[in-house]
Amino acid sequence: MDKRENAAGERTVSAPVHLYKREYFESGNYADRPLGRFSMYWFARRYYAALARRFAPATGKRALLEAGCGMGHLLGLLQDDFACSGIDLMEYAIEQTRLNAPKARVLHGDANQPDLFQAGEFSVVVALHLVEHLERPRQFIHETQRILQPGGVFLFVTPHPGYRLRRAKDPATDAIGKDPTHINCHPPRIWRGWCEESGFAIERHFSDGLWDVPYLPLLPKLAQFALFGLPALAQVLTRGTFNPLDWGVNQIVIARKLGSR
Numbered sequence: 001m002d003k004r005e006n007a008a009g010e011r012t013v014s015a016p017v018h019l020y021k022r023e024y025f026e027s028g029n030y031a032d033r034p035l036g037r038f039s040m041y042w043f044a045r046r047y048y049a050a051l052a053r054r055f056a057p058a059t060g061k062r063a064l065l066e067a068g069c070g071m072g073h074l075l076g077l078l079q080d081d082f083a084c085s086g087i088d089l090m091e092y093a094i095e096q097t098r099l100n101a102p103k104a105r106v107l108h109g110d111a112n113q114p115d116l117f118q119a120g121e122f123s124v125v126v127a128l129h130l131v132e133h134l135e136r137p138r139q140f141i142h143e144t145q146r147i148l149q150p151g152g153v154f155l156f157v158t159p160h161p162g163y164r165l166r167r168a169k170d171p172a173t174d175a176i177g178k179d180p181t182h183i184n185c186h187p188p189r190i191w192r193g194w195c196e197e198s199g200f201a202i203e204r205h206f207s208d209g210l211w212d213v214p215y216l217p218l219l220p221k222l223a224q225f226a227l228f229g230l231p232a233l234a235q236v237l238t239r240g241t242f243n244p245l246d247w248g249v250n251q252i253v254i255a256r257k258l259g260s261r
Contacts, residue, residue, distance in 0.1 A: 070093050132182045
């Protein structure tokens, strides 16, 4: 990977864009987590759709953007609740999103492309496992603030590289480290700081739970999934936001743009 500094003096890492092909969805993390009915992926998309509906502004526009829309399943769940748009760098992702969310406007492009969207165009921006793939995530957060209406919500999910039980894993081969496209994994304080400096107030900052088993050497993997994954399942089923930040593989951030709703 090419490491360098940008004009602001921040270290950036070149994104391995050559990996962003159909094979990306057929290997690695996607291959490990089936996309079928009642899978972890299936439940997660319904959970994030519920959060988008719950925290969306009560007044103003009902327009939602998913940056890094992937397979388009989230937009398919929300396309009757919002005027939905999606953007992704992968051609295969665009094709799948058009199939799974036919009512959504889908764009092929870079989420960091400036002036792609109008100021205040959206009430909700969602980015599920996107920011860790970006060369300039700080710029993306700033741009997200611009395209949200006052009081609009930015919901994003990204790995927590220092969660409590990661010390029991091999960080080079666990769910976070094995993906070479994870070029910007940062601790919670970094994401919180970048959001706040861009004009967001953090409403919720919590985790998705301990699902990347095994963590213990002797207990069977299935038993560990039932044990450690129970709080995550409870959070998903209740649509809650209560899992402690340091006790989950991924951190979930719900930030609101400052200003009246």
